[in-house]
Amino acid sequence: MISPVLPSYNRSKLSFVKGEGSWMIEADGRRFLDFGSGIAVMALGHGHxxxxxxxxxxxxxxxxxxxxxxxxxxxxxxxxxxxxxxxxxxxxxxxxxxxxxxxxxxxxxxxxxxxxxxxxxxxxxxxxxxxxxxxxxxxxxxxxxxxxxxxxxxxxxxxxxxxxxxxxxxxxxxxxxxxxxxxxxxxxxxxxxxxxxxxxxxxxxxxxxxxxxxxxxxxxxxxxxxxxxxxxxxxxxxxxxxxxxxxxxxxxxxxxxxxxxxxxxxxxxxxxxxxxxxxxxxxxxxxxxxxTRDGFLEEVRAKSGFLRQKLEGLVAAHPDVFEGVRGAGLMLGLKCKAPNTDIVAAGYDAQVLTVPAAENVLRILPALTITEDEIAEGVARLDTAAVAVSRKIAAA
Structure with missing residues (x-):
């Protein structure tokens, strides 16, 4: 029987009830680092x-x-x-x-x-x-x-x-x-x-x-x-x-x-x-x-460089999972060797949210207000997800 909400999306079972800056809080209380920002919508994060x-x-x-x-x-x-x-x-x-x-x-x-x-x-x-x-x-x-x-x-x-x-x-x-x-x-x-x-x-x-x-x-x-x-x-x-x-x-x-x-x-x-x-x-x-306030976009550019550097390190650490980094600013993509949907799912377990795209790419679209500490935390969680995918690959 069809659901009350038209099933035109293949939705995860995650259900978020609150957002705080670059974080989303699940109904069960878990805190997820939001590297997707509602598909680039939450430019200033949640609850600005x-x-x-x-x-x-x-x-x-x-x-x-x-x-x-x-x-x-x-x-x-x-x-x-x-x-x-x-x-x-x-x-x-x-x-x-x-x-x-x-x-x-x-x-x-x-x-x-x-x-x-x-x-x-x-x-x-x-x-x-x-x-x-x-x-x-x-x-x-x-x-x-x-x-x-x-x-x-x-x-x-x-x-x-x-x-x-x-x-x-x-x-x-x-x-x-x-x-x-x-x-x-x-x-x-x-x-x-x-x-x-x-x-x-x-x-x-x-x-x-x-x-x-x-x-x-x-x-x-x-x-x-x-x-x-x-x-x-x-x-x-x-x-x-x-x-x-x-x-x-x-x-x-x-x-x-x-x-x-x-x-x-x-x-x-x-x-x-x-x-x-x-x-x-x-x-x-x-x-x-x-x-458009003074310094805002300069801050975005600085954080963009920091995020890209962190992602390049992630790719180097997991050559069986990732191929490279592409994009610009805080609109970056990880070109994947493993199925990008597997990495998205492993990210859910590691409590980090990303967005898949064509060409087996994983989109990284954090809020423009994200801090460098949050960027480092998000990449660390992606590293945990990549380890899980690597183990899956090795066991196959």
Whole structure:
């Protein structure tokens, strides 16, 4: 008999009742070091006082009005995002998937208003993950996401990751209007797009007039040590999807764009009942205030180097379990020799939480507020998990 909760997840039996910073507390009282942060959502950890304060203060005043009215909290968060990014304008929604939907609509409407409605094709890349709506899985194109959900939406063309010749050839297609890419793939296995390639994408888009759409749903909001990952390459997109970390645990997404890219999105072309509600925007503004305060991102970069050093030592100590470290900032991956799901399970026993990804990679996504002592403790627990997996391998 089916469970009351749709069984679309293969869930562990762990059941957490409380979070404190980088720790999660199970119903039985065990304390787990959280190296997954809700899949890169809990950017400031669990129970951050600034977020708790912002949420409770706003909850005592006003929760929801809809977008029929001006929402001061929405305008405040949008102003912060515009101040600190390339964007001229922001649309708020409830998730990264919804931000992807608007990115696709915005790109198509841009070309319609520009007198080239045939430029509907968006180039994407193998291994991508842009959400789980029909449009988002059509954009990614992988069998894992799309099997059984056809017919898929037309208008997307997937290219091999890192195949520059294929990209240059596809970019010449007159039906192409945009290129959409994650600067650092998460679900795809923590695959980093080198700065030179991101610069090349910007140049290619400029050469052919394409819009550059960046998906920073997982890699943005300070996760790589800059506010957004593309900043390392010194370029700017035309459109960008944001979610996860921007709400620090509150479900909010955003679509950021230049005035030019957004020129077709006039009144009535898009909407969201809940998007940009006062609660979510109050929390998002608090997140932005914390991440953009003096010294915060410098601290993230320092902790990133410490974590990477610790993980490199872990790989060296367990060559039968791990192959190497990949990624950037506090969005790192352990390329595994043993099945990554075995290491996740062994981590549960060692009371450390990680997240599996494609290419047999184990994602390490701690809160940006994690301390060096907590990093050392988390890696020590991963070492315990690796020992258990090594013994399993030896006994097989």
């Amino acid at each position: 006082p600034a977020l708790v304060r912002a949420l409770t203060e706003q909850a005592g005043k006003l929760w929801h009005t809809s977008n029929l009215y001006t929402v001061p909290e929405q305008e405040a968060l949008a102003s912060r995002l515009v101040e600190h990014t390339f964007a001229d304008t922001v649309f708020f929604c409830n998730s990264g998937t919804e931000a992807t939907e608007l990115a696709v609509k915005m790109a198509r409407k841009y070309w319609y208003e520009s007198g080239a409605p045939e430029r509907t094709t968006i180039l994407t890349f193998e291994g991508a993950f842009h959400g789980r709506s029909i449009a988002a899985i059509s954009a990614a194109g992988s069998e894992k996401l799309t099997k059984g959900f056809g017919p898929l939406l037309p208008g997307f063309r997937q290219l091999p990751f890192g195949d520059h010749d294929a990209l240059r050839e596809a970019a010449r297609d007159p039906s192409v209007g945009a290129i959409m890419v994650e600067p650092l793939q998460g679900e795809g296995g923590i695959r980093l797009l080198p700065d030179v390639c991101l610069k090349g994408l910007r140049d290619l888009c400029d050469e052919h007039g394409h819009l550059l759409i960046l998906d920073e749903i997982q890699c943005g909001v300070g996760r790589t040590g800059r506010l957004f990952a593309h900043e390392w390459a010194g370029i700017a997109p035309d459109i960008m999807m944001v979610a996860k970390g921007i709400g620090g645990g509150y479900p909010i997404g955003a679509l950021l764009a230049t005035e030019n890219a957004a020129k077709g999105m006039t009144a009535g072309t898009h909407g969201s009942t809940y998007g940009g509600n006062p609660l979510g925007c109050a929390v998002g503004a608090a997140v932005m205030d914390e991440i």
